[in-house]
Amino acid sequence: MPLNARLLVLLAGTILPLATFAQAPAPKRELNTIAIGMFVVFVLISLGITFWAARRTRSTSDFLAAGGRISGFQNGLAITGDWVSSAALMGIAALIYSTGFDGLIYSVVPFGAWPLMMFLMADRLRNLGKYTIADIVSVRFARIPMRTLISLSSLVFVVGYLIVQMVGAGTLISNLFGIDYTAAQVIIGILIVLYVAFGGMIATTYVQLVKAVLLLSGASFICFAALFHFDWSVDSLYAGAISNHPQGIRIMQPGGLLTDPVSAFSCGLMLLLGGAAMPHVLMRFFTVPDARQARLSVFYAASFIGYFYLLTFVIGYAAIAMVMKDPRFLDANGLITGGPNMAAIHLSEAVGGSFFLGFISAVAFATIVAVVAGLTIAGASAISHDLYANIFRHGKATDDQVVKVSRISAVCLGAFGVVLGIAFKDQNIAYMITIPFTVSSSVFFPILFLSMYWRGLTTRGAVTGGAVGLGLGVILLFLGPTIWGEILGHGEGIFPYKYPALFTIIASFLTMIVVSKLDDSPRAKRERAEFDDQFVRSQTGVGAEAPAQH
Amino acid sequence: MDALHARISRNPAFHALQARRSRLAWTLCAGVLAAYYGFILMIAYAPDIFQKPLHTGTSITLGVAWGAAVVVISVGLTGVYVWRANREFDHLNARILEEAHREPLA
Numbered sequence: 001m002p003l004n005a006r007l008l009v010l011l012a013g014t015i016l017p018l019a020t021f022a023q024a025p026a027p028k029r030e031l032n033t034i035a036i037g038m039f040v041v042f043v044l045i046s047l048g049i050t051f052w053a054a055r056r057t058r059s060t061s062d063f064l065a066a067g068g069r070i071s072g073f074q075n076g077l078a079i080t081g082d083w084v085s086s087a088a089l090m091g092i093a094a095l096i097y098s099t100g101f102d103g104l105i106y107s108v109v110p111f112g113a114w115p116l117m118m119f120l121m122a123d124r125l126r127n128l129g130k131y132t133i134a135d136i137v138s139v140r141f142a143r144i145p146m147r148t149l150i151s152l153s154s155l156v157f158v159v160g161y162l163i164v165q166m167v168g169a170g171t172l173i174s175n176l177f178g179i180d181y182t183a184a185q186v187i188i189g190i191l192i193v194l195y196v197a198f199g200g201m202i203a204t205t206y207v208q209l210v211k212a213v214l215l216l217s218g219a220s221f222i223c224f225a226a227l228f229h230f231d232w233s234v235d236s237l238y239a240g241a242i243s244n245h246p247q248g249i250r251i252m253q254p255g256g257l258l259t260d261p262v263s264a265f266s267c268g269l270m271l272l273l274g275g276a277a278m279p280h281v282l283m284r285f286f287t288v289p290d291a292r293q294a295r296l297s298v299f300y301a302a303s304f305i306g307y308f309y310l311l312t313f314v315i316g317y318a319a320i321a322m323v324m325k326d327p328r329f330l331d332a333n334g335l336i337t338g339g340p341n342m343a344a345i346h347l348s349e350a351v352g353g354s355f356f357l358g359f360i361s362a363v364a365f366a367t368i369v370a371v372v373a374g375l376t377i378a379g380a381s382a383i384s385h386d387l388y389a390n391i392f393r394h395g396k397a398t399d400d401q402v403v404k405v406s407r408i409s410a411v412c413l414g415a416f417g418v419v420l421g422i423a424f425k426d427q428n429i430a431y432m433i434t435i436p437f438t439v440s441s442s443v444f445f446p447i448l449f450l451s452m453y454w455r456g457l458t459t460r461g462a463v464t465g466g467a468v469g470l471g472l473g474v475i476l477l478f479l480g481p482t483i484w485g486e487i488l489g490h491g492e493g494i495f496p497y498k499y500p501a502l503f504t505i506i507a508s509f510l511t512m513i514v515v516s517k518l519d520d521s522p523r524a525k526r527e528r529a530e531f532d533d534q535f536v537r538s539q540t541g542v543g544a545e546a547p548a549q550h
Numbered sequence: 551m552d553a554l555h556a557r558i559s560r561n562p563a564f565h566a567l568q569a570r571r572s573r574l575a576w577t578l579c580a581g582v583l584a585a586y587y588g589f590i591l592m593i594a595y596a597p598d599i600f601q602k603p604l605h606t607g608t609s610i611t612l613g614v615a616w617g618a619a620v621v622v623i624s625v626g627l628t629g630v631y632v633w634r635a636n637r638e639f640d641h642l643n644a645r646i647l648e649e650a651h652r653e654p655l656a
Binding site for chain 2: 116
């Protein structure tokens with residue numbers, strides 16, 4: 001028997017005793033062993049996938065775009081995996097558990113990005129790009145300044161998102177599995193590096209796919225088991241929630257989340273435009289063979305994600321109805337043990353017992369690992385394909401070199417993620433999710449949109465506007481009520497709004513338009529003239545490089 | 551301009567396809583944005599309407615129903631676009647490319 005197979009048998013052997021041990025009465029241990037056992041199963045499957053993928057990963061195209069061989073359905077699931085993190089299940093359930101309807105706003109509002117991405121971006125992006133979003137703007141603009149801006153912004157995006165995921169993961173995992181926070185960080189870091197560095201986009205895609213299926217089935221089970229408990233009546237489930245919750249009927253109506261219209265509008269626009277231009281999602285358009293499959297993958301992803309969000313409409317309220325008054329899940333003060341983030345987890349135990357609780361905990365862990373892997377490969381592609389191959393080597397790097405740099409970048413990003421996760425431990429990191437969304441909505445979206453829709457855009461306009469969007473975003477977030485006011489203890493922010501996106505998006509678009517209009521350099525004239533070529537290509541796909549042929 | 555691209559852009563079928571596709575995309579966009587910003591603006595300006603029950607005797611409020619509807623509408627309209635693009639636009643596009651490739655380039 002080859003070593004790998006023996007190792008598999010050995011590891012599989014250790015899970016069975018764990019599972020039988022789990023039947024023992026001690027309640028806390030029970031939870032840990034089942035969850036850990038199931039997580040080990042997931043790790044084994046995903047490492048098997050990585051091993052298989054590593055043997056099929058030879059070229060840059062394999063590494064960064066899975067050789068363009070993923071089907072629309074598979075890719076739709078993988079995109080679902082990128083989009084729906086544990087934060088979506090546990091965070092939305094927690095918000096609904098505490099505030100009711102306001103939590104639903106977090107389900108509904110980001111979803112608007114999907115149709116928008118489909119109608120305005122998907123076809124054209126697919127026809128213009130190759131591996132990363134920087135490829136799209138390199139069609140008619142100066143390569144070095146554009147790629148520098150986009151790849152650096154991508155890294156800001158990835159690192160911001162990574163911190164949120166890693167810190168959330170550490171807290172969650174130490175809560176669920178009873179293992180040390182630092183140990184949880186290191187486990188995640190090692191798995192990410194294994195998946196991404198060895199298996200590249202192929203492994204990342206399949207890991208994401210497996211996790212999406214697990215998460216969707218787990219959430220479906222919670223939802224339908226809870227509904228079963230209420231005789232399949234959403235109405236009586238909501239009625240149960242209303243009678244349990246201290247705020248009563250108020251949990252069915254908007255509360256204080258978005259009371260001032262500027263915040264509501266700004267937050268909405270940030271999620272809408274930012275969500276439509278996220279680099280780690282858009283790069284998946286290049287893993288499928290053609291535009292038709294790219295469209296199908298967006299449709300499948302939108303369906304799965306929409307379905308998932310509809311489940312949260314039930315799960316959040318079911319947690320109120322079934323967990324809030326159940327002494328098993330409450331501490332001495334009558335509050336939910338482990339905080340509101342545990343609402344969905346406790347609900348899974350309430351509807352499915354300790355075995356299902358273990359399953360959901362393992363899925364939560366797997367979800368985090370997969371999302372971080374997706375971010376890591378997006379970061380690695382920005383470093384290897386954009387910064388290294390196109391900027392430092394002026395497009396002269398060989399395939400082997402690019403793959404090697406991608407692998408090294410993945411290792412470094414994984415290690416960096418662990419360091420950040422440990423450094424930001426115990427920080428309030430919820431606000432950090434506005435960093436990637438602000439970058440995405442004020443840098444990526446305006447550049448991509450104007451470059452595809454407006455003949456007049458020039459390199460100078462795009463780079464200046466993008467830099468304004470990025471810089472202003474960082475400054476206004478820093479001076480806003482969360483960082484300046486709460487974290488630095490000044491009480492209030494110099495800038496009054498939590499979500500600066502409305503201002504940064506307008507500033508970014510205006511700067512791009514004004515600077516481009518004023519730009520009458522010979523390069524600008526050439527770039528405007530090349531719009532016709534780019535337009536034909538973006539509409540028909542003629543001349544677009546098929547990712548599989550490299 | 552690239553000769554092949556120039557030939558495609560001289561083909562009236564290309565402009566017809568392009569116009570149809572953008573008309574569809576922008577119409578659907580307007581639909582989604584109306585549902586979406588309707589939801590957000592109601593929350594910001596008229597939260598009272600969202601607390602009304604869907605019909606008498608139910609605990610499902612207008613807000614919850616509207617929220618679910620925004621999700622369903624978004625998926626539905628995405629489906630409409632994909633259906634038309636994959637059934638109709640792709641064929642027209644393939645024909646345009648075929649015509650452009652048929653005669654040898656000068």
